Amino acid sequence: MIEDRVRAFESALRRAGVRVTRQRAALLRVLATADDHPDATALLERAKAAGAGVSLATVYRTLSELESQGLILKVSFEGEPARYEPADQRHHDHMIDVDSGEVMEFFDERIERLQAEIAAEMGYEIIRHRLELYVRKVR
Amino acid sequence: MIEDRVRAFESALRRAGVRVTRQRAALLRVLATADDHPDATALLERAKAAGAGVSLATVYRTLSELESQGLILKVSFEGEPARYEPADQRHHDHMIDVDSGEVMEFFDERIERLQAEIAAEMGYEIIRHRLELYVRKVR
């Protein structure tokens, strides 16, 4: 699973003529392993913890490279630094517990359809969208 | 209309024990007049154009004051500086034309309901939400 992801990341980079350096490989592995929504600093720490010498500048550069290759998605919530997640998953939106900060994922076909309908009615097509629910646990 | 808004803003501030200074009055008028989605810099320029001496720091301070009084809403799109809009309107979401940058508003009761349902199913209630459609005109 994780190995598949890492391989997919690497070959996509090679295909795009982007060199797979030591630091990029480390970041790819960290990203492939992440099952949460880490930001650049968290990724830097994880890479370092995994024994790789990487700088923050490189983390950012790699992230935008991967994003423009369509391999990861940047998701930025209210005020926080941007977070990243692998793009090889089913599309979903996010729900943020305002008390704990926990980020959950959800997907609803009906909402997706309604959005497309609304845009179409106004003569537009959706390029991308962002839906975030800031929620609190019901007591 | 605009006068009503200005008065509503002012009395809300007074009620909250916040002083209505010259610069705040100017900003209130600018905000009440705006029918678009200006950011802090735009508001500063408009206030200055209206002949009021205001500083950027005061613009920001006033904006967060007004926001915490619930009089205006801060809406921040991808990467851009935060924008603000009067809160005395029917709730709506935003649609951004990725080519022109134009911001449009829309509202759909069905989407609102679905969001609440989804949150409820997971044991949460929605505190606020953010829905943005980044769109392109259909040729």
Place this chain on the structure above:
DNA sequence: TGACAGTTGCGAACGATTCTCAAATATATT
């Protein structure tokens, strides 16, 4: 009108992100 807490403007500080540039290094080529 005075007194005083609330506000202002300036510039410094901040946090996230990007850039600059010389030194290091993947990769294609021998």
Place this chain on the structure above:
DNA sequence: AATATATTTGAGAATCGTTCGCAACTGTCA
């Protein structure tokens, strides 16, 4: 395997939006 060359790296400076600190002002209420 050694070389040539175009990429990539790290460190720190730079940028952008936004907030802060503080001394000088100014609404407001008595």
